[in-house]
Amino acid sequence: GAVVSQHPSWVICKSGTSVKIECRSLDFQATTMFWYRQFPKQSLMLMATSNEGSKATYEQGVEKDKFLINHASLTLSTLTVTSAHPEDSSFYICSARDTREGYEQYFGPGTRLTVT
Amino acid sequence: DAKTTQPPSMDCAEGRAANLPCNHSTISGNEYVYWYRQIHSQGPQYIIHGLKNNETNEMASLIITEDRKSSTLILPHATLRDTAVYYCIVRVIPNSGYALNFGKGTSLLVTP
Numbered sequence: 001g002a003v004v005s006q007h008p009s010w011v012i013c014k015s016g017t018s019v020k021i022e023c024r025s026l027d028f029q030a031t032t033m034f035w036y037r038q039f040p041k042q043s044l045m046l047m048a049t050s051n052e053g054s055k056a057t058y059e060q061g062v063e064k065d066k067f068l069i070n071h072a073s074l075t076l077s078t079l080t081v082t083s084a085h086p087e088d089s090s091f092y093i094c095s096a097r098d099t100r101e102g103y104e105q106y107f108g109p110g111t112r113l114t115v116t
Numbered sequence: 117d118a119k120t121t122q123p124p125s126m127d128c129a130e131g132r133a134a135n136l137p138c139n140h141s142t143i144s145g146n147e148y149v150y151w152y153r154q155i156h157s158q159g160p161q162y163i164i165h166g167l168k169n170n171e172t173n174e175m176a177s178l179i180i181t182e183d184r185k186s187s188t189l190i191l192p193h194a195t196l197r198d199t200a201v202y203y204c205i206v207r208v209i210p211n212s213g214y215a216l217n218f219g220k221g222t223s224l225l226v227t228p
Binding site: 095108 | 159
């Protein structure tokens with residue numbers, strides 16, 4: 001089956017610094033990737049939709065200048081959390097939409113971000 | 117996408133069948149029923165999907181009522197590794213790239 005990887009799997013950073021999270025589709029091309037955020041004991045909440053070669057579409061309430069998304073190739077999307085604060089600590093999950101028949105979405109394993 | 121309703125939690129004994137219900141009374145004719153699960157601290161995993169016929173794969177069976185207003189995911193022989201949050205999602209495929217809308221799901225606990 002289709003595999004999506006994320007790097008790093010966990011990261012601890014200091015308040016005020018920036019952190020980049022990578023999402024890769026390993027064996028398929030993904031014109032669309034999605035970024036979700038999940039706080040403890042809550043469900044996944046969509047942050048933004050990323051289309052290869054164009055600007056990401058952010059959900060209401062998500063600061064696009066704080067969460068920078070780049071989808072420069074058909075297999076890689078990055079999420080950069082700029083000037084991170086403790087309230088940004090969360091589980092970040094990406095999914096990639098397979099452009100082959102079926103248009104299924106496959107999820108990465110997630111990245112645990114802790115801001116101290 | 118149609119809204120879904122699931123019980124917040126369920127228990128199941130190991131080796132027994134786990135039957136997880138989902139209500140989607142406002143489902144449209146072109147909407148599919150999808151099931152995903154999320155094991156703690158992992159990304160969601162696709163389980164199965166269907167339109168109106170019952171479906172079965174190596175992981176589970178999906179039973180959809182004739183009026184399509186509800187469905188049941190069946191794990192025939194639950195194991196401890198099936199402990200997870202199970203999400204029932206209704207969506208149109210193929211879609212134009214819309215993300216999956218996760219509700220609160222059902223937290224399934226499989227006990228020894």
